[in-house]
Amino acid sequence: MLWLDCPHCGRRPLDEFSFGGERRSVPDSITDADERDFDEVWVFENPDGLTTERWFHAAGCRRWLTVRRDTAIDQVVDVVP
Amino acid sequence: MPALDRLRGVRVVADPVAVDRATFHGDDVTVLRFAPDDAFGLGAGGVDVDDPDAIVEDERGFVGAWLDPAGIELHTEWPLPTERPALAQGSIAGVPAKLWLPVDGDALVLTAAAYGDELETRLGWRS
Amino acid sequence: MTDRSATVAAGDGGRLVVDGRPVAFRPGDSVAVAMLREGLVPGRGGTICLAGDCGNCLAQVDGVAYVRTCQTAARAGLSVVGHPSEGLPDLPVVRATAATSSPLAREIEVARREVDVAIVGGGSAGLEAAETAERSGRTVLVLDAGAGDEVVAIYAGPMLVVRTRAGMLHVHAHEIVVATGAAEIHPVAPGSGLRGLVTARAAERLQAAGVSLGAAVAVGTPPEGVAATPASGRPVRFEGKEGRVRAVVTVDAASGAETTTPADTVVLGLGCAPRDLLARMAGEVPLSVVGAAAEEAPLPPPPTEGVVCPCMGTTVADLEAAWDKGFQELELLKRSSQACLGTCQGGACLSHVRSWIAARTGEVPAPFTARPASRQITLAEAAADAYVDAFRRTPLHDEHLALGARMDRFGNWWRPWHYGDPIAEYWAVREGVSLGDVSTLGKLVVSGPDVVEALERLYPCHVADIKPGRSRYALLLNERGHVMDDGMILRESETRFVLSFTSGGAANAEMWVRDWIETWGLRVHVLDRTMSLGAINVTGPLAGELLRRAGLADQPRFLGHVHADIAEVPSHVMRLSFTGEAAFELHHPVDRSVELWRALMDLGADLGIRPHGLQALFGLRLEKGHVIVGMDTELDTTPRRIGLDWAVRMEKPAFIGRAALERTAKLDDHRRWMGFTMDGVAPTEGSPIWADGEIVGNVTGSWTSPLLGKALVLGWQRRTPVRDRVEIDGREAAVSPTPFYDPEGHRARA
Numbered sequence: 010m011l012w013l014d015c016p017h018c019g020r021r022p023l024d025e026f027s028f029g030g031e032r033r034s035v036p037d038s039i040t041d042a043d044e045r046d047f048d049e050v051w052v053f054e055n056p057d058g059l060t061t062e063r064w065f066h067a068a069g070c071r072r073w074l075t076v077r078r079d080t081a082i083d084q085v086v087d088v089v090p
Numbered sequence: 091m092p093a094l095d096r097l098r099g100v101r102v103v104a105d106p107v108a109v110d111r112a113t114f115h116g117d118d119v120t121v122l123r124f125a126p127d128d129a130f131g132l133g134a135g136g137v138d139v140d141d142p143d144a145i146v147e148d149e150r151g152f153v154g155a156w157l158d159p160a161g162i163e164l165h166t167e168w169p170l171p172t173e174r175p176a177l178a179q180g181s182i183a184g185v186p187a188k189l190w191l192p193v194d195g196d197a198l199v200l201t202a203a204a205y206g207d208e209l210e211t212r213l214g215w216r217s
Numbered sequence: 218m219t220d221r222s223a224t225v226a227a228g229d230g231g232r233l234v235v236d237g238r239p240v241a242f243r244p245g246d247s248v249a250v251a252m253l254r255e256g257l258v259p260g261r262g263g264t265i266c267l268a269g270d271c272g273n274c275l276a277q278v279d280g281v282a283y284v285r286t287c288q289t290a291a292r293a294g295l296s297v298v299g300h301p302s303e304g305l306p307d308l309p310v311v312r313a314t315a316a317t318s319s320p321l322a323r324e325i326e327v328a329r330r331e332v333d334v335a336i337v338g339g340g341s342a343g344l345e346a347a348e349t350a351e352r353s354g355r356t357v358l359v360l361d362a363g364a365g366d367e368v369v370a371i372y373a374g375p376m377l378v379v380r381t382r383a384g385m386l387h388v389h390a391h392e393i394v395v396a397t398g399a400a401e402i403h404p405v406a407p408g409s410g411l412r413g414l415v416t417a418r419a420a421e422r423l424q425a426a427g428v429s430l431g432a433a434v435a436v437g438t439p440p441e442g443v444a445a446t447p448a449s450g451r452p453v454r455f456e457g458k459e460g461r462v463r464a465v466v467t468v469d470a471a472s473g474a475e476t477t478t479p480a481d482t483v484v485l486g487l488g489c490a491p492r493d494l495l496a497r498m499a500g501e502v503p504l505s506v507v508g509a510a511a512e513e514a515p516l517p518p519p520p521t522e523g524v525v526c527p528c529m530g531t532t533v534a535d536l537e538a539a540w541d542k543g544f545q546e547l548e549l550l551k552r553s554s555q556a557c558l559g560t561c562q563g564g565a566c567l568s569h570v571r572s573w574i575a576a577r578t579g580e581v582p583a584p585f586t587a588r589p590a591s592r593q594i595t596l597a598e599a600a601a602d603a604y605v606d607a608f609r610r611t612p613l614h615d616e617h618l619a620l621g622a623r624m625d626r627f628g629n630w631w632r633p634w635h636y637g638d639p640i641a642e643y644w645a646v647r648e649g650v651s652l653g654d655v656s657t658l659g660k661l662v663v664s665g666p667d668v669v670e671a672l673e674r675l676y677p678c679h680v681a682d683i684k685p686g687r688s689r690y691a692l693l694l695n696e697r698g699h700v701m702d703d704g705m706i707l708r709e710s711e712t713r714f715v716l717s718f719t720s721g722g723a724a725n726a727e728m729w730v731r732d733w734i735e736t737w738g739l740r741v742h743v744l745d746r747t748m749s750l751g752a753i754n755v756t757g758p759l760a761g762e763l764l765r766r767a768g769l770a771d772q773p774r775f776l777g778h779v780h781a782d783i784a785e786v787p788s789h790v791m792r793l794s795f796t797g798e799a800a801f802e803l804h805h806p807v808d809r810s811v812e813l814w815r816a817l818m819d820l821g822a823d824l825g826i827r828p829h830g831l832q833a834l835f836g837l838r839l840e841k842g843h844v845i846v847g848m849d850t851e852l853d854t855t856p857r858r859i860g861l862d863w864a865v866r867m868e869k870p871a872f873i874g875r876a877a878l879e880r881t882a883k884l885d886d887h888r889r890w891m892g893f894t895m896d897g898v899a900p901t902e903g904s905p906i907w908a909d910g911e912i913v914g915n916v917t918g919s920w921t922s923p924l925l926g927k928a929l930v931l932g933w934q935r936r937t938p939v940r941d942r943v944e945i946d947g948r949e950a951a952v953s954p955t956p957f958y959d960p961e962g963h964r965a966r967a
Contacts, residue, residue, distance in 0.1 A: 011373055011374060012374060012389075017124075017125050017126070017179070018178070018179045018180055019168065019171065019178070019180075020168060021167075021168055021180045021181075022167045022168065022181075024181075025180050025181050025186075027724075027728060029728065029732060043876075043880070046876040046877075046880075047880075049696070050696045050697055050876075050877060051697070063732065065728045065731075065732075066179075067186070067724070067728075068179075068180050068181045068186040069179035069180045069186070070124055070125045070128075070179055071124075071125075071727070071731075071745065072125050072731070073728075073731060073732055073735060081501075082500070082501035083373050083500070083501070084373070084501065096808055098808075101744065101749075103662075103664075103742045103743065103744045104742060105742075127742060128744070142712075143664045143665045143666060143668075143712050143713070143740075143742060144664070144742065145662050145664050145713075145742050145744045147662070147744065147746065147749070148806060149749060150749060150806045150807050150808040150809075151746075151748045151749030151750075151807050164326065164327075164328075167329065167387070167602065169329070169331060181604075183604065184603075184604025184605070184606075184607055185604075185607045186607075202609070202748040202749075203612065203748065203807055203808075204609035204610055204611065204612075204630075204748045205607055205609055205748075206610075207610055207614075208607045208608065208609075208610075209607075212604070212607075
């Protein structure tokens with residue numbers, strides 16, 4: 010099981026957290042406002058590699074963490090405060 | 091067998107700096123810092139906090155028991171903190187709970203009253 | 218764990234019970250060795266390795282099947298029952314437990330360790346690695362199966378799951394060293410399933426344990442210190458009688474001549490294969506393999522006849538059949554022929570299968586990825602660290618039980634389903650006064666200079682114009698314009714609000730609110746009061762009278778709310794309605810719920826007060842056509858589809874979901890949630906809704922209305938234009954406007 014370093018509570022197993030989805034970003038190449046909205050809501054990055062995602066420490070402080078994870082090896086790179 | 095009893099105190103959510111400097115009213119108050127902006131003054135009757143929008147509430151939602159923390163460690167997947175004092179928060183026996191470890195003496199295990207029966211059962215405190 | 222001298226746990230000397238017969242053992246014996254000394258052979262036959270590498274010595278030990286007897290220390294009184302010669306061993310008898318939220322029995326203790334380096338294997342390579350790591354100042358844990366610490370799985374983390382004599386051990390390591398050595402190769406030839414075949418190392422161990430091998434014949438590399446007649450050449454056949462070996466037939470590689478050598482025991486020194494299963498389980502964790510486990514040993518010659526995989530009974534002919542069907546790759550061949558799928562995950566057969574493939578393709582395939590667990594563990598051992606969900610209890614839980622409630626689980630809470638007579642509970646609400654426990658509703662306090670700005674962005678309704686002391690019904694939408702939850706926005710002051718949410722949606726709603734406020738960087742404090750406040754819904758035409766008796770003289774108008782003492786309990790009194798009748802929700806400190814509930818029950822005794830459970834509540838709301846988000850809605854439900862467009866103010870410049878709703882507003886709506894009426898009793902929830910011989914929707918809620926005398930249905934119709942008449946449960950149903958009851962809402966406002 011993966012462990013996350015909660016900045017408030019310390020290192021805890023993943024099942025104490027709820028997944029909040031990936032932090033998506035809209036490519037600069039999309040300039041139309043409507044298309045940017047669409048991309049933001051519907052298009053996931055789902056990279057084979059570094060991804061930034063949100064996790065909520067449901068069993069602890071009940072605050073959000075932003076986690077960078079390498080999906081290729083399923084390892085947490087760091088927790089961004 | 092230990093038993094979880096109702097805890098009374100004051101909960102304050104405010105700017106972290108204001109929480110740092112908050113003064114809880116009462117002779118024997120233990121301040122449990124749940125998050126930078128969130129503290130529970132266990133045993134407090136009120137609080138002075140320098141934030142006009144602070145949320146200050148009588149907090150009756152927790153139950154707790156004082157005990158030797160060694161018995162709790164069997165039920166956590168994470169190691170207990172080694173420094174004292176410390177507040178540990180996370181799953182204890184699969185229940186969202188917290189553990190207050192003072193400088194010396196017994197520790198306080200606490201959880202929301204809604205989870206009290208479940209936690210007591212899982213810790214083997216009731217049949 | 219660091220006691221590296223013991224091989225198998227020191228037995229105390231005594232007797233096992235094997236198939237009902239006492240079997241004496243000596244200190245240090247494993248179950249397998251004790252049985253062999255008595256002339257009994259554990260398992261169904263085949264080569265015995267005494268190293269835990271194969272499944273040839275499995276038996277049922279103390280009620281648990283598939284136990285490797287060679288890895289099980291003999292203990293006085295231990296019960297060993299052989300697996301049946303055909304079919305599967307019996308399942309153990311499990312104690313019946315009540316279906317409650319109580320945890321699984323935690324009879325197996327889970328210990329946890331955190332170390333810098335975990336070393337799997339206590340042989341010379343493992344100990345060398347341990348010394349090196351210790352010298353560099355790192356903490357080291359050596360886990361040796363022979364000393365009773367069997368590593369059964371390695372997961373990401375990395376985390377090792379270890380079965381120990383005391384229970385289970387979960388080790389969090391920064392680095393793992395696999396030093397598990399090499400396993401001896403089993404023979405593949407006709408007769409390889411006979412009893413009386415042992416590996417060279419097993420023969421040495423048996424000799425040391427004082428077990429007689431009878432007339433032993435050694436094939437291949439002979440064992441050290443064991444008297445055995447050498448038989449030259451490769452074993453091609455084992456001959457036997459009544460399941461026991463009598464002779465081995467070897468063939469000389471040069472001449473091709475066969476030699477038959479009579480034997481009581483055939484000792485096989487056929488070489489070794491790396492025992493690297495755990496290394497292949499670990500994926501991308503920091504792991505190194507040392508010693509014999511890291512050495513690519515020569516493969517055995519490709520098998521030509523006989524059983525390749527003793528666990529699954531896969532023969533060379535089976536491999537050929539699978540290969541001819543096109544499964545010409547190790548992973549595919551494994552799945553289709555079942556070779557390597559047994560309890561040892563290829564411990565006995567992988568090198569043979571690789572060799573067999575190499576002979577066909579000219580390339581030696583890499584070993585496959587291994588999966589946890591590498592050893593048979595019991596469900597109890599696997600679940601020793603797992604808990605079922607913790608269900609919450611409201612402060613009135615015991616009160617409900619005392620009133621005879623049947624409790625059920627909803628939205629992670631125990632809630633009263635009914636108190637014995639849901640129809641009487643229904644009438645108490647419609648005609649008198651009733652109490653409902655709504656402590657489970659989500660309750661969030663938000664406060665701060667930017668609070669109005671935050672709520673205007675979060676909600677699709679207007680917020681700024683809600684006056685202190687007033688409230689508004691609100692939907693919570695996601696960015697796709699889909700309904701996530703609903704509840705009330707109650708304004709307490711210019712900069713402070715209380716938000717309520719559904720019982721099941723409260724946790725997500727809190728996450729949602731916190732996420733956005735943080736993302737926007739707005740100055741808003743958030744406090745979840747869901748479990749700190751109890752809430753009692755006082756509802757019915759006599760609710761106002763009851764609250765007057767309880768001390769509430771100035772009663773708030775519909776959608777108003779005040780702070781007042783009710784029966785001396787400080788309460789936040791909210792005037793709203795889900796039941797269709799006048800209703801006051803009393804939110805109060807959770808330690809005073811019982812006191813408040815009892816006072817209200819006493820004060821309302823002569824009004825015929827009784828509590829209502831969820832069953833009555835669902836009927837009451839159904840007559841009002843109120844949606845229950847999550848029960849009636851789907852993941853892609855827009856407000857328009859459930860007739861709640863009025864709760865969305867598109868004239869607002871921005872709110873979450875607005876852009877999506879604007880886009881979808883241009884599209885046709887292909888499904889709608891609506892009301893239906895029909896004669897007779899209500900159809901089952903979930904029933905399909907038919908039209909023109911097609912399923913056009915489903916029932917999300919239904920109720921045989923005692924007041925209206927017919928069945929009321931809420932459900933989906935997935936087509937446009939919608940039909941006025943449909944068929945449900947084989948009966949005709951007519952589309953009906955909602956609410957079915959009091960459409961003008963006079964009663965809720967009364």
